[in-house]
Amino acid sequence: MERTLSIVKPDGVEKGVIGEVIKRFENNGLKVVAMKMVRMSKEQAKGFYYVHRERPFYDSLTDFMSSGPAVVMILEGENAIARNRELMGATDYREAAEGTIRRDFATDIERNIVHGSDGADTAAFEIAYFFNELEICG
Ligand code: ADP
Numbered sequence: 767m768e769r770t771l772s773i774v775k776p777d778g779v780e781k782g783v784i785g786e787v788i789k790r791f792e793n794n795g796l797k798v799v800a801m802k803m804v805r806m807s808k809e810q811a812k813g814f815y816y817v818h819r820e821r822p823f824y825d826s827l828t829d830f831m832s833s834g835p836a837v838v839m840i841l842e843g844e845n846a847i848a849r850n851r852e853l854m855g856a857t858d859y860r861e862a863a864e865g866t867i868r869r870d871f872a873t874d875i876e877r878n879i880v881h882g883s884d885g886a887d888t889a890a891f892e893i894a895y896f897f898n899e900l901e902i903c904g
Protein backbone atom coordinates (compact mmCIF):
# COMPACT_ATOMS: atom_id res chain seq x y z
CA MET A 767 0.00 0.00 0.00
CA GLU A 768 1.22 3.43 -0.92
CA ARG A 769 -0.07 6.98 -0.50
CA THR A 770 0.16 9.95 -2.80
CA LEU A 771 -1.08 13.52 -2.83
CA SER A 772 -3.56 14.59 -5.48
CA ILE A 773 -4.88 18.08 -6.13
CA VAL A 774 -7.77 19.11 -8.32
CA LYS A 775 -6.30 22.47 -9.29
CA PRO A 776 -8.35 25.70 -9.44
CA ASP A 777 -9.11 25.18 -13.14
CA GLY A 778 -10.53 21.72 -12.42
CA VAL A 779 -12.75 23.12 -9.68
CA GLU A 780 -13.82 25.96 -12.01
CA LYS A 781 -14.66 23.49 -14.80
CA GLY A 782 -16.76 21.37 -12.44
CA VAL A 783 -14.83 18.15 -12.83
CA ILE A 784 -14.04 17.35 -9.17
CA GLY A 785 -16.47 14.43 -9.19
CA GLU A 786 -15.29 13.12 -12.54
CA VAL A 787 -11.67 13.13 -11.37
CA ILE A 788 -12.48 11.37 -8.11
CA LYS A 789 -14.60 8.80 -9.98
CA ARG A 790 -11.57 7.88 -12.10
CA PHE A 791 -9.45 7.36 -8.99
CA GLU A 792 -12.12 5.25 -7.30
CA ASN A 793 -12.68 3.18 -10.45
CA ASN A 794 -8.96 2.47 -10.72
CA GLY A 795 -7.96 1.13 -7.34
CA LEU A 796 -7.23 4.43 -5.59
CA LYS A 797 -9.07 5.13 -2.36
CA VAL A 798 -9.53 8.65 -0.97
CA VAL A 799 -8.32 8.57 2.65
CA ALA A 800 -8.27 12.35 3.30
CA MET A 801 -9.74 15.32 1.46
CA LYS A 802 -10.40 19.05 1.82
CA MET A 803 -10.94 22.19 -0.21
CA VAL A 804 -8.28 24.87 0.23
CA ARG A 805 -7.71 28.35 -1.07
CA MET A 806 -3.92 28.61 -1.09
CA SER A 807 -2.21 31.93 -0.52
CA LYS A 808 0.56 32.89 -2.93
CA GLU A 809 3.06 32.03 -0.17
CA GLN A 810 1.53 28.60 0.41
CA ALA A 811 1.59 27.87 -3.33
CA LYS A 812 5.25 28.96 -3.47
CA GLY A 813 6.10 26.65 -0.58
CA PHE A 814 4.29 23.74 -2.19
CA TYR A 815 6.09 24.22 -5.52
CA TYR A 816 9.45 25.15 -3.95
CA VAL A 817 11.24 22.55 -6.12
CA HIS A 818 10.29 24.61 -9.16
CA ARG A 819 11.53 27.94 -7.77
CA GLU A 820 14.13 28.36 -10.52
CA ARG A 821 11.76 27.51 -13.37
CA PRO A 822 10.51 30.31 -15.65
CA PHE A 823 6.87 29.36 -14.93
CA TYR A 824 7.18 29.46 -11.11
CA ASP A 825 5.60 32.88 -10.63
CA SER A 826 2.74 32.25 -13.05
CA LEU A 827 2.13 28.74 -11.67
CA THR A 828 1.92 29.94 -8.08
CA ASP A 829 -0.39 32.80 -9.12
CA PHE A 830 -2.64 30.23 -10.77
CA MET A 831 -2.55 27.80 -7.83
CA SER A 832 -3.56 30.60 -5.45
CA SER A 833 -6.24 32.01 -7.79
CA GLY A 834 -9.15 29.98 -6.42
CA PRO A 835 -10.17 26.94 -4.41
CA ALA A 836 -8.50 23.60 -5.01
CA VAL A 837 -9.34 20.14 -3.68
CA VAL A 838 -6.44 18.34 -2.01
CA MET A 839 -6.65 14.66 -1.22
CA ILE A 840 -4.60 11.67 -0.23
CA LEU A 841 -5.01 8.60 -2.41
CA GLU A 842 -4.12 5.16 -1.13
CA GLY A 843 -3.59 1.97 -3.08
CA GLU A 844 -1.08 -0.39 -4.62
CA ASN A 845 1.50 1.68 -6.53
CA ALA A 846 -0.65 4.74 -5.84
CA ILE A 847 2.02 7.22 -6.96
CA ALA A 848 2.57 5.70 -10.41
CA ARG A 849 -1.07 4.76 -10.87
CA ASN A 850 -2.20 8.33 -10.17
CA ARG A 851 0.42 9.71 -12.60
CA GLU A 852 -0.87 7.28 -15.23
CA LEU A 853 -4.47 8.39 -14.77
CA MET A 854 -3.38 12.06 -14.90
CA GLY A 855 -1.42 11.83 -18.15
CA ALA A 856 1.57 13.89 -19.29
CA THR A 857 2.11 17.42 -17.96
CA ASP A 858 1.35 18.85 -21.40
CA TYR A 859 -2.21 17.75 -22.26
CA ARG A 860 -1.25 17.64 -25.95
CA GLU A 861 1.17 14.80 -25.15
CA ALA A 862 -1.12 13.04 -22.68
CA ALA A 863 -2.47 9.61 -23.64
CA GLU A 864 -6.09 9.10 -24.70
CA GLY A 865 -8.44 8.67 -21.78
CA THR A 866 -6.24 10.45 -19.23
CA ILE A 867 -7.56 13.26 -17.06
CA ARG A 868 -5.34 15.92 -18.61
CA ARG A 869 -6.05 14.79 -22.17
CA ASP A 870 -9.78 14.88 -21.51
CA PHE A 871 -10.06 18.12 -19.54
CA ALA A 872 -6.96 20.34 -19.81
CA THR A 873 -6.62 23.10 -22.35
CA ASP A 874 -3.32 24.62 -21.23
CA ILE A 875 0.09 23.28 -20.14
CA GLU A 876 -0.10 25.24 -16.88
CA ARG A 877 -3.82 24.83 -16.22
CA ASN A 878 -3.74 21.08 -16.40
CA ILE A 879 -6.52 20.10 -13.94
CA VAL A 880 -4.58 17.90 -11.53
CA HIS A 881 -1.40 17.59 -9.51
CA GLY A 882 0.10 14.28 -8.39
CA SER A 883 3.21 13.49 -6.38
CA ASP A 884 6.03 12.17 -8.54
CA GLY A 885 7.89 9.96 -6.05
CA ALA A 886 7.94 8.60 -2.51
CA ASP A 887 9.89 11.56 -1.09
CA THR A 888 7.71 14.20 -2.70
CA ALA A 889 4.55 12.30 -1.66
CA ALA A 890 5.68 12.37 1.97
CA PHE A 891 6.51 16.10 1.80
CA GLU A 892 3.29 17.00 0.00
CA ILE A 893 1.01 14.94 2.25
CA ALA A 894 2.54 16.57 5.34
CA TYR A 895 2.18 19.99 3.70
CA PHE A 896 -1.62 19.73 3.82
CA PHE A 897 -2.59 17.05 6.33
CA ASN A 898 -1.79 15.97 9.85
CA GLU A 899 -2.17 12.36 11.01
CA LEU A 900 -5.58 12.96 12.60
CA GLU A 901 -7.02 14.02 9.24
CA ILE A 902 -6.06 10.79 7.49
CA CYS A 903 -8.59 7.95 7.59
CA GLY A 904 -6.42 5.11 6.32
P1 ADP B 1 3.64 17.58 -13.26
O1 ADP B 1 2.51 18.36 -12.66
O2 ADP B 1 3.19 16.75 -14.43
O3 ADP B 1 4.42 16.80 -12.25
P2 ADP B 1 5.88 19.46 -13.29
O4 ADP B 1 6.16 19.00 -11.90
O5 ADP B 1 7.00 19.43 -14.27
O6 ADP B 1 4.65 18.64 -13.93
O7 ADP B 1 5.34 20.96 -13.27
C1 ADP B 1 4.46 21.38 -12.25
C2 ADP B 1 3.35 22.18 -12.87
O8 ADP B 1 3.89 23.36 -13.44
C3 ADP B 1 2.62 21.49 -14.03
O9 ADP B 1 1.61 20.59 -13.62
C4 ADP B 1 2.04 22.69 -14.75
O10 ADP B 1 0.89 23.20 -14.06
C5 ADP B 1 3.16 23.71 -14.61
N1 ADP B 1 4.09 23.67 -15.75
C6 ADP B 1 4.99 22.70 -16.06
N2 ADP B 1 5.68 23.00 -17.17
C7 ADP B 1 5.19 24.19 -17.60
C8 ADP B 1 5.48 25.04 -18.71
N3 ADP B 1 6.41 24.72 -19.60
N4 ADP B 1 4.77 26.20 -18.83
C9 ADP B 1 3.83 26.53 -17.92
N5 ADP B 1 3.51 25.78 -16.84
C10 ADP B 1 4.17 24.62 -16.69
Ligand code: MG
Nearest residue numbers: 881882883884
Ligand atom coordinates in the same frame (compact mmCIF):
# COMPACT_ATOMS: atom_id res chain seq x y z
MG1 MG C 1 5.53 17.51 -10.62
